[in-house]
Amino acid sequence: MxxxxxxxxxxxxxxxxxxxxxxxxxxxxxxxxxxxxxxxxxxxxxxxxxxxxxxxxxxxxxxxxxxxxxxxxxxxxxxxxxxxxxxLPNEYRIGCTISAANYMVSDLIPYLKESFPAASFKIITGTSDSIATKTLNKEVDIGLVRKLQHPALQSHRLYVDPIRLYVYRDHPFHLDNGHISVEEVAKEPLVFFECGSLDWLRIHRIFENLEQPPNIGIQTDNSEAARKLIIRGAGIGFLPSLSVRQDVAEGLLVPVLLPETEGIALQTNVIACPGEHAELYAAVVQFSKKWCASDC
The missing domain is CATH 1.10.10.10 (Winged helix-like DNA-binding domain superfamily/Winged helix DNA-binding domain)
Incomplete structure (x- = not known):
């Protein structure tokens, strides 16, 4: 008919x-x-x-x-x-860790909107392993994950985020001009953020040879919760630098030099299936170069 x-x-x-x-x-x-x-x-x-x-x-x-x-x-x-x-514009699906969502995506998306003005973007968060799986299954177009290598995925380093010891502004360590020892840190109430990364295990190892275990009063898998607890004086703790850059600038948190943590960092990579969404992948890589030059 x-x-x-x-x-x-x-x-x-x-x-x-x-x-x-x-x-x-x-x-x-x-x-x-x-x-x-x-x-x-x-x-x-x-x-x-x-x-x-x-x-x-x-x-x-x-x-x-x-x-x-x-x-x-x-x-x-x-x-x-x-x-x-x-x-309607094309929709790009970006999978990312909570850390990338909190501290990178707010700068990344406006940059991508300039490169792809007709596109819309969907942000999906998860663990690095889950985002890698979603990328392989074509559930997301690219992923922003912790340092990860997979034979079926292309991967490029976006940024390296140093892990440092941070104290609230009235803490005695802030007033001490000398180096702080691991023994002194272990005696302080610690707010311990645990992200599950292999690199993060190196933080545990700096306390391995002590006679007494570190005084971990609070454990959390959320960096924002750890950050706020430390600001409020609930303890001191190790945090990725990107998560506290605004607090450091405002004097709410103070980094303390601890030689044993030098070189410990979290690396974030962009991943994608080879040959797919090449323009988006390249745009994210290009963004990271400019972003790290000004913020990392």
């Missing part, structure tokens, strides 16, 4: 005549008449009663009208939906 024939039928009823329907549809009157006749043949009934120049809808026409209107409405709605989908 041709939707144009149904359209002609509905327009004739709506406009009140074949001539007015033809004008509304930008057709000739014979074309509208031909469409109605074809529809009547398909339905095997008369839709209109013709009396000279007068045309009235038949009983069969009245019964068919609500179905014709519904079909025409459904067709036009579907057509509008498809046209809208064609005009």
């Amino acid at each position: 041709n939707i144009e024939n149904i359209e002609a039928f509905v327009y004739v009823i709506h406009c009140g005549s074949f001539n007015k329907a033809a004008e509304a549809l930008f057709l000739s009157q014979p074309s509208v008449t031909a469409r109605i006749k074809t529809l009547e043949q398909e339905l095997n009934c008369k839709l209109f009663i013709r009396d000279g120049k007068q045309v009235q809808i038949s009983e069969d026409g009245k019964r068919f009208l609500p179905f014709a209107q519904q079909m025409l409405h459904t067709y036009n709605t579907g057509k509008l939906y498809l046209n809208q989908k064609k005009s």
Whole structure:
């Protein structure tokens, strides 16, 4: 059944005549008449009663009208939906760790919007392993994860985030101009942020040779919770530098030199399936070079 024939039928009823329907549809009157006749043949009934120049809808026409209107409405709605989908920007799905979401994405997305003005972006957070799996399964287009190598993924280093000891501004370590020892740190109440990274295990190792274990009063897997607890004086702790850069600038937290932690850092990489979303992948790499030059 041709939707144009149904359209002609509905327009004739709506406009009140074949001539007015033809004008509304930008057709000739014979074309509208031909469409109605074809529809009547398909339905095997008369839709209109013709009396000279007068045309009235038949009983069969009245019964068919609500179905014709519904079909025409459904067709036009579907057509509008498809046209809208064609005009909508591409959606890029970016998977990332909580850390990348908190401290990098807010700068990354505006940069990508400049490079891809017609695109929309969806941020999906998870662990590095889960984001890698989503990337492999094409559930995300690229991933921002901890240092990770996978034979089926391409990977590029975005930034390296040093792990340092931070104390609140009134803590005695802040006032001590000399080097702080691991033994002194171990005696202090510690707010211990545990991110699960292999690099983070090196923080544990600096306390391995002590006679007494470190005084870990609070453990959390959330860097934001650890950061706020340290600011409020609940203890001191080791944190990625990016997570506290604003607090350090405002004097709320103070980094303390501890030689044993030199070189310990968390690395974040961008990953993608080889050959896919190459422009997006390259744009993220380019962004990281500019971003690290000013912020890392």
